[in-house]
Amino acid sequence: xxxxxxxxxxxxxxxxxxxxxxxxxxxxxxxxxxxxxxxxxxxxxxxxxxxxxxxxxxxxxxxxxxxxxxxxxxxxxxxxxxxxxxxxxxxxxxxxxxxxxxxxxxxxxxxxxxxxxxxxxxxxxxxxxxxxxxxxxxxxxxxxxxxxxxxxxxxxxxxxxxxxxxxxxxxxxxxxxxxxxxxxxxxxxxxxxxxxxxxxxxxxxxxxxxxxxxxxxxxxxxxxxxxxxxxxxxxxxxxxxxxxxxxxxxxxxxxxxxxxxxxxxxxxxxxxxxxxxxxxxxxxxxxxxxxxxxxxxxxxxxxxxxxxxxxxxxxxxxxxxxxxxxxxxxxxxxxxxxxxxxxxxxxxxxxxxxxxxxxxxxxxxxxxxxxxxxxxxxxxxxxxxxxxxxxxxxxxxxxxxxxxxxxxxxxxxxxxxxxxxxxxxxxxxxxxxxxxxxxxxxxxxxxxxxxxxxxxxxxx
Amino acid sequence: xxxxxxxxxxxxxxxxxxxxxxxxxxxxxxxxxxxxxxxxxxxxxxxxxxxxxxxxxxxxxxxxxxxxxxxxxxxxxxxxxxxxxxxxxxxxxxxxxxxxxxxxxxxxxxxxxxxxxxxxxxxxxxxxxxxxxxxxxxxxxxxxxxxxxxxxxxxxxxxxxxxxxxxxxxxxxxxxxxxxxxxxxxxxxxxxxxxxxxxxxxxxxxxxxxxxxxxxxxxxxxxxxxxxxxxxxxxxxxxxxxxxxxxxxxxxxxxxxxxxxxxxxxxxxxxxxxxxxxxxxxxxxxxxxxxxxxxxxxxxxxxxxxxxxxxxxxxxxxxxxxxxxxxxxxxxxxxxxxxxxxxxxxxxxxxxxxxxxxxxxxxxxxxxxxxx
Numbered sequence: 001x002x003x004x005x006x007x008x009x010x011x012x013x014x015x016x017x018x019x020x021x022x023x024x025x026x027x028x029x030x031x032x033x034x035x036x037x038x039x040x041x042x043x044x045x046x047x048x049x050x051x052x053x054x055x056x057x058x059x060x061x062x063x064x065x066x067x068x069x070x071x072x073x074x075x076x077x078x079x080x081x082x083x084x085x086x087x088x089x090x091x092x093x094x095x096x097x098x099x100x101x102x103x104x105x106x107x108x109x110x111x112x113x114x115x116x117x118x119x120x121x122x123x124x125x126x127x128x129x130x131x132x133x134x135x136x137x138x139x140x141x142x143x144x145x146x147x148x149x150x151x152x153x154x155x156x157x158x159x160x161x162x163x164x165x166x167x168x169x170x171x172x173x174x175x176x177x178x179x180x181x182x183x184x185x186x187x188x189x190x191x192x193x194x195x196x197x198x199x200x201x202x203x204x205x206x207x208x209x210x211x212x213x214x215x216x217x218x219x220x221x222x223x224x225x226x227x228x229x230x231x232x233x234x235x236x237x238x239x240x241x242x243x244x245x246x247x248x249x250x251x252x253x254x255x256x257x258x259x260x261x262x263x264x265x266x267x268x269x270x271x272x273x274x275x276x277x278x279x280x281x282x283x284x285x286x287x288x289x290x291x292x293x294x295x296x297x298x299x300x301x302x303x304x305x306x307x308x309x310x311x312x313x314x315x316x317x318x319x320x321x322x323x324x325x326x327x328x329x330x331x332x333x334x335x336x337x338x339x340x341x342x343x344x345x346x347x348x349x350x351x352x353x354x355x356x357x358x359x360x361x362x363x364x365x366x367x368x369x370x371x372x373x374x375x376x377x378x379x380x381x382x383x384x385x386x387x388x389x390x391x392x393x394x395x396x397x398x399x400x401x402x403x404x405x406x407x408x409x410x411x412x413x414x415x416x417x418x419x420x421x422x423x424x425x426x427x428x429x430x431x432x433x434x435x436x437x438x439x440x441x442x443x444x445x446x447x448x449x450x451x452x453x454x455x456x457x458x459x460x
Numbered sequence: 461x462x463x464x465x466x467x468x469x470x471x472x473x474x475x476x477x478x479x480x481x482x483x484x485x486x487x488x489x490x491x492x493x494x495x496x497x498x499x500x501x502x503x504x505x506x507x508x509x510x511x512x513x514x515x516x517x518x519x520x521x522x523x524x525x526x527x528x529x530x531x532x533x534x535x536x537x538x539x540x541x542x543x544x545x546x547x548x549x550x551x552x553x554x555x556x557x558x559x560x561x562x563x564x565x566x567x568x569x570x571x572x573x574x575x576x577x578x579x580x581x582x583x584x585x586x587x588x589x590x591x592x593x594x595x596x597x598x599x600x601x602x603x604x605x606x607x608x609x610x611x612x613x614x615x616x617x618x619x620x621x622x623x624x625x626x627x628x629x630x631x632x633x634x635x636x637x638x639x640x641x642x643x644x645x646x647x648x649x650x651x652x653x654x655x656x657x658x659x660x661x662x663x664x665x666x667x668x669x670x671x672x673x674x675x676x677x678x679x680x681x682x683x684x685x686x687x688x689x690x691x692x693x694x695x696x697x698x699x700x701x702x703x704x705x706x707x708x709x710x711x712x713x714x715x716x717x718x719x720x721x722x723x724x725x726x727x728x729x730x731x732x733x734x735x736x737x738x739x740x741x742x743x744x745x746x747x748x749x750x751x752x753x754x755x756x757x758x759x760x761x762x763x764x765x766x767x768x769x770x771x772x773x774x775x776x777x778x779x780x781x782x783x784x785x786x787x788x789x790x791x792x793x794x795x796x797x798x799x800x801x802x803x804x805x806x807x808x809x810x811x812x813x814x815x816x817x818x819x820x821x822x823x824x825x826x827x828x829x830x831x832x
Contacts, residue, residue, distance in 0.1 A: 022487050022488065023487070026487045026509070049509060049510075049699065050578035050685070050686055050699065051507070051509045051512075051575050051576070051577075051578055053578065054575070054576035054577070054578045055575060055576055058576050059572075059576075082685060084702050
């Protein structure tokens, strides 16, 4: 495959010398060598449009053949095909783009076009595309068990984890899997808890509670996303409680997700909490480096887009908290590549990633980092900045220095200064040590991520 | 090349090419059109590398040949020349355009530099022959519901779908959907059941513009990558949109909370008058209260004021209060052919339907604007 690419690169470089730039760009842009048959000596060249095919075939066939034969004398003839627009990766309407007024956010669209109207499940969320690693293998195992033995094994299944780690993906995948296996025999319904609340509110307003009851109570698999939003909304909680009981008594499967464990949802009623806790509770935690790398590779494959291993590694190490951010960065890189039509080197990638992450770090002061680290480890400010070498002080101190470098990009002398007039080499050592340590030590990594989250949550 | 041609014929021919965008920073030759004199006709060709149009103009051919000339200059000359008969003669690298009392010399580009117009792949070719009016009616009934979209390129066009010996024209921008059907029994076609392809919106607009003056039949050839529209004098070839059109049947509602029948013209004029005070979202609210006899159309805009219009309508079902983008409503009503119009309304989350009670071949599905 790479051979074809290099061969074509060589040929293109040569062609460029023979024809004008305008012609080259128009006809050879997005072309590629698709296939080379060593037996017959035929090569297949894919071009971007039918016009390009006619043109190259009619005008440049001989030149092209000469050039190719110069590079590889086994080639005897050329065939041409038109690549599909997806392969060409170009915007179809670049030139004719006419921005009509976009309907506002309130305009209801056909949700059916993306999600299944019956189940509300999005077809893109399936087990196959879910990357399993140590941070989510328990959740994954429980989920696939549920999809195999609906309503019997783990009921209710409660999945919790921070935002952007794949809860929705996982619970929708259960739904999709059940639909796939049981066809239409099992009635699956995916409901964001917000929708449930809206339904209840609507029913109260229009005095149609019976509709709600019948809507939610004859379901075989009820999937409720982000249940924490239901907390504190009494009528919805009550309605949900009854629905839950009825479904549960009839051995119907209930799957719930939340951003925290049931015990930590502050306004949730006690009787609901105890019911959630009666089933299987699994968590999804932050992915480690290797898993993030796997996720990146997966996404790249989905998009048909490639990046060097170096850049992938950079993304995986820079983005700590959130898989969704990875997707965001990838999209940016992708657009960048489209725009410049060149490969992305490590420097550009670094810029793009820092830009993306910077939105979060703009208002953070070094003082905040120190404060949060102190709070987290429950050490006093005096302890943190004095010369103590006690282990329980040294680690927080190093983490604080690491974070100042990592989140704010402060200079080492500056960091040393902030931490009780230490030498800059101490700062360098701390940064290097923690950087290495979080790669190896999972629990430390979790801690660092938690602290970061705290810092970002409480901008002073 | 040396020809004599009638001004009006040439003018008409050039106007057919005028819709093809002839600006290209990349390839200057696209600003040109190709003139080819052969077989009693002068063929004029323009392309933007997405669409190509070839049109034949009857002429007296004294000498065959071809030449590429800049379109805009040529068009200006032909539009303003007063004589009926125009001579076109190629002399070296220039085209001499002359009449009894006028001469112009236009610098030309070698015809070889003009793009080669692709053709449909013979082995995969399917065809259908339409009455031109039928085809144009099908396109214009639905094309307003389509919109250029980079995110969903498959919606930036009109779907032509052959199903159960009907031809369906479908377009949607995911906020509304229009569908027009033709019973295909008498239609000459080699398409199989459930074959479909998506024609880019730009192409549809050009087809409607170019062929609207013609009568008779039009043949469509298609190899599932490209489509060719062909009449005796004109051919248009275009790339198709690749991708899968969403399952449009899913969004067509079958049940309704409130069914309303009313006079179409009354509704349209009420909508027009009320729309003048609608807000930036073009929002118009339709209300039917418990008595189920009248429909109220309401609009209000913070800056300008508010208005309401009362209509007597026939209602079946529940009271109603729903907001719509009036432009979307209007797009749908335009193609209802009968005097009365049927509305099937549903609650906010679900789409509603607009249709003629007499004519089931056309329907329009519309989503509402969330209130508040």
